[in-house]
Amino acid sequence: MSLFRDLRLLQEATAIPALREVVREALIRAMFVRDERALPRDLVAVLRSKADIVVRPRDDLEVRQAVRVANGEESTVDMGRPADEFHYYRQRLGVAKDTPWGVSVRPTALQTYDWLVPPQGGIELDLGGLDAVEVDGVSYAAKVGPGARWKALYDRAAKAGMFPAVFPSVPLDVAVGDGILGDARFRSYHDAFASFVYDVSGVAGNGLKVHCGFEQVPNHATGYNLRDLAVQCGAEFLVPTALHVRLVGRPPVVRDFVYAYDDTAKLAAALDKLTRTGRPYLWANLYDERAWALVHGGAAPGPYALEVGVGGNDALVAARTKALEAAVAGFTAKAEAAVPWDLAADAYRARSDKLGKLLFVGEIVTAAKNAGAAIDRVRGLGESKGARGGFLGNVMDTGQAYVVPYFEAAKEPLRMYDLSRGVADLVRGIGDAAFDSRLAYLWNEDPHVRRRTEILLRLESALDSANAIEPPATLAAEPIELFPEGRA
């Protein structure tokens, strides 16, 4: 699973400028919905590929062994593949470096949809077995396996009087590693996911164990910043085996307040004012009625709900609550709810299963003051597409809102594609907003984004010169047929 594999294949398939302009989006669509009639044979073959073997490693040594098999340092005879193919040629001569055979990794849970291009044979690692959570209770740090559920970390940290510094943007039962391997987003009112991660350790394409950061302290510049590179796209050049993450003290009093609005303009104004208070709230989440009912159960206090986590001692909670209510004025009802993360693990998982049935397409990033416009447009889009549209979301003290649209529709590729396209179009209409989704990266024609992507692809090639991790798909050398078998 790899965004870079998708990007590379698209790059290769549309290498001719005219193709890029004319067929790029049609190609993305056809690949996404697996419309084999509209695709050339070589692309169909690529899309039909799958991993030769799925391995569930128990520790980082087994991950390392799998990578060493893929990069040719260990024989593949035991796997039924000729040893000389991957041992002699790959290691000694390097001629097999373009062979799309290596190690790929699947996230534990996906919020949206799969990548376009599946692994081209090779070994697929299921990192669900690397799910250890170590909280020593003294330092404000934890070590977690990439397959460890965030909820498990939360529960362990809570026993030690701590919190993970970030929460899932949508309360699904995702693994911490999904922030790197998949499409899970984590944040709190104050902290972003990158600031939560001290270190991503894993196995590089050369088979060596690497630390992209430091286990006990944050990496604040001592040479090239590998930590952020690993957090943003680490799974493209290494297989994560552990993350060292930052915890924060759990306040003695934690309360969860919810404010209801009947108007998105009022909600957006409240969000903007909230982020200007300078108060250290724990989380600020957004829901519509349906999402509220799924997350908290029971009837929502209003059509649009803002949930704010307030922590502190009694005096601080009182002061923060008073300031909060002044900032979010305009609400029609208020209530106190249970802390959304404190459910028992089973109940959390059951709730996640229900939430997971909604069709998510990505995340709209915009200024808090624009959140209302984003919400209105999502609802409008749902109506126009015949799928009820709603939202969850978060707000950070930076003044940014993250609106996560959902649709009550069947998770069919065609539906997902059309709704994603619709969200991308509506985001363009908001201005000062971005659509954070894998399809949006593929569609993005901004020259700076294209250039950055090109640099990232080159970086990935350089960092994994053995081409052992998430190797790209390659097309047969025949020209792309725009109208295969004469069909237009």
Add this chain to the structure above:
Amino acid sequence: MANRLDYAYRRLVNVLGPGRVKRGPFESLLYGHDFAALPKALALTFDVEPDFVVLPRTTEEVVRVVRFQAESGLPIVPRGGGTGMYGGAVPNRGGILIDFRMMNRVVNVDAANRTITVEAGCTWQEAFDRAWAAGLFLPVYPTFAISSTVGGWINSGGVGVGAMKYGSPRDLLRNLEVVLEDGTVLQTGSDRVDLGGSPTDLGPLFVGSEGTLALATRATLRLHPRPEEIRPLAYAFPTLAAALPALRALAASPVRPYHVALLDPSHLELVKAVHRDAPEPAAIALVVFEGPKDENAEGEKVVDALVATGGGAKLAAETAKDLWDDRRFAYPMRRISGGLVVCEAIVPLGKLGEALAQVRALRDRLKMEVGVHAAAVDANSVAVYPYFLDDEASPMPPARLAFAVAFRERMLDLGGHPMGIGLLLAFQVAAIHGNAHRFFRPIKETLDPQGRFNAGKMHEIRTKYDFPGLRRVPLSLAAFPIRVLGALKRIGPRDNLARRYTQHGGAR
């Protein structure tokens, strides 16, 4: 060579005009070192004096200099305020030094989006003041905010004031405009939308890269609402290590200070040597809150209680205010000797006592005058800043570098990491990053395959010589002369620069 340089000079003058291309001996001398004077002996290995100093005013001019470099082959070294410590902005092979301080405009303060866009040569102080005037707050800035430039600190990385609550410059960076080695301009993110954490946000890659990957020309930083109040509080402890339980309790408490500075008596002794009215030497924790007044008042109560339990004593509000006001003037003792080198490392909070003990042991072993202070980075870690006085006129300065090298090694042993690589500390990269150091060369070669920007640093140590076998210092041997000089320092006399300064008039 002279003809080639004359030709290059004329070409650069054509680009920038005669007033903004310098090649005089004074400029060469001035730009041949940064905040810490480099040992003279390094001239044997490096050509630290640039052939030209250029002062562009626009990104377009930087692009033209980069394109000229492609013709001339002269290496380019970017430089901000020159407040680095290890020669990161000092040439190793002469060439063109780009001083960004004429690109110092505040381009835009966007109050609605809470961002500030500045050119790379704008100082942090200027950016802070402009944001403040617009009702906003630039929460993180370096100790040398008055002269340190935005581009310079982004390039060098590190932590400064406000780290405890807001992190580092990387956490503020929304977009960085950089000139790449092919002369094209790249926006690493977006001025209008926060792409932080998205796979295509390239900004963090350039933070801490010491100008070896691209030339930063403009940055857009996140701002926060201007706080109602900034409240500094000072507490005295028997020793800094004795403050550790209170710091741990603070991490577990429901309050989140903006900044926590820890001042060792050794630091205040040196401050006292130059400022008569400085606080009496003691172990002091400066805890600063920012935000609404009622939050700060409650924060003060919580910290007062924690400190009282932890054996500390609260100092007068004026003392706290003075210490806070002096945060940008942390090193007045540079006046004592004219030279000062500040080392910087982040260690786990639980190892602070050991880190301070290691600093004292090194100080005694090398017979040096060392001050030390520290600052909390988050609930789990602390940045330690030991510094030593350095007499440029003495024949012994290189020996004092042994302190920096040994300090960095010891902090690594404690589970921390030192900051800054600079001109000649690349030999420590493997120890700091382990196997991940193998990623450094591919990163450099991807973004700057021709080695145009600040080449020969970060993952290698390149000399001024162009003969096979002499072009680079083998990393395994690089530390050897420093260690030998360190050994010589141990048998030499004890430094007494501060005492001599006091005897000759001393503090004002």
